[in-house]
Amino acid sequence: xxxxxxxxxxxxxxxxxxxxxxxxxxxxxxxxxxxxxxxxxxxxxxxxxxxxxxxxxxxxxxxxxxxxxxxxxxxxxxxxxxxxxxxxxxxxxxxxxxxxxxxxxxxxxxxxxxxxxxxxxxxxxxxxxxxxxxxxxxxxxxxxxxxxxxxxxxxxxxxxxxxxxxxxxxxxxxxxxxxxxxxxxxxxxxxxxxxxxxxx
Numbered sequence: 001x002x003x004x005x006x007x008x009x010x011x012x013x014x015x016x017x018x019x020x021x022x023x024x025x026x027x028x029x030x031x032x033x034x035x036x037x038x039x040x041x042x043x044x045x046x047x048x049x050x051x052x053x054x055x056x057x058x059x060x061x062x063x064x065x066x067x068x069x070x071x072x073x074x075x076x077x078x079x080x081x082x083x084x085x086x087x088x089x090x091x092x093x094x095x096x097x098x099x100x101x102x103x104x105x106x107x108x109x110x111x112x113x114x115x116x117x118x119x120x121x122x123x124x125x126x127x128x129x130x131x132x133x134x135x136x137x138x139x140x141x142x143x144x145x146x147x148x149x150x151x152x153x154x155x156x157x158x159x160x161x162x163x164x165x166x167x168x169x170x171x172x173x174x175x176x177x178x179x180x181x182x183x184x185x186x187x188x189x190x191x192x193x194x195x196x197x198x199x200x
Contacts, residue, residue, distance in 0.1 A: 016094060028152040031142075031145050047135055074164055079109075105165035112164035115168025117172075
């Protein structure tokens with residue numbers, strides 16, 4: 001465990017300090033601040049509805065459920081359970097680019113929430129026409145950049161964001177599988193059985 005902690009701190013130093021570039025600072029602050037980049041999420045939601053119409057509500061609702069579960073797991077369960085202090089409050093020479101309250105570090109809810117959205121988009125849109133496949137990869141890239149920004153601005157270790165991304169991907173997959181199971185076993189069955197009776 002100590003070796004993992006040391007590796008996490010070492011990698012944090014590389015991503016937060018050695019890769020620092022004034023050209024990236026504003027972009028990372030933009031990506032990590034919900035009040036600045038929140039409209040990107042609005043565009044993702046708008047694309048789902050415009051591209052798929054009423055059927056676009058299904059991935060949207062599942063994404064919202066997955067985000068809620070991911071956020072609760074990261075912030076409501078793991079942060080108080082692990083009680084890991086953020087790097088900006090415990091390490092020296094951290095480049096802290098945003099105002100950060102004294103909350104716990106593990107796991108990153110930003111990374112978890114965006115991973116839940118990106119995973120849901122990947123499940124529903126990756127096999128669609130070119131515009132949907134492009135939308136899928138843009139959403140995934142955005143989620144990765146948001147996760148990276150949390151390390152770059154100095155408020156999370158790499159391990160925090162990796163755990164958050166795993167949490168989001170897992171919850172999005174579970175929500176989708178549960179939705180598919182309900183659709184198959186409860187909602188479609190009466191229609192199939194009715195059709196069978198009519199044919200007989």
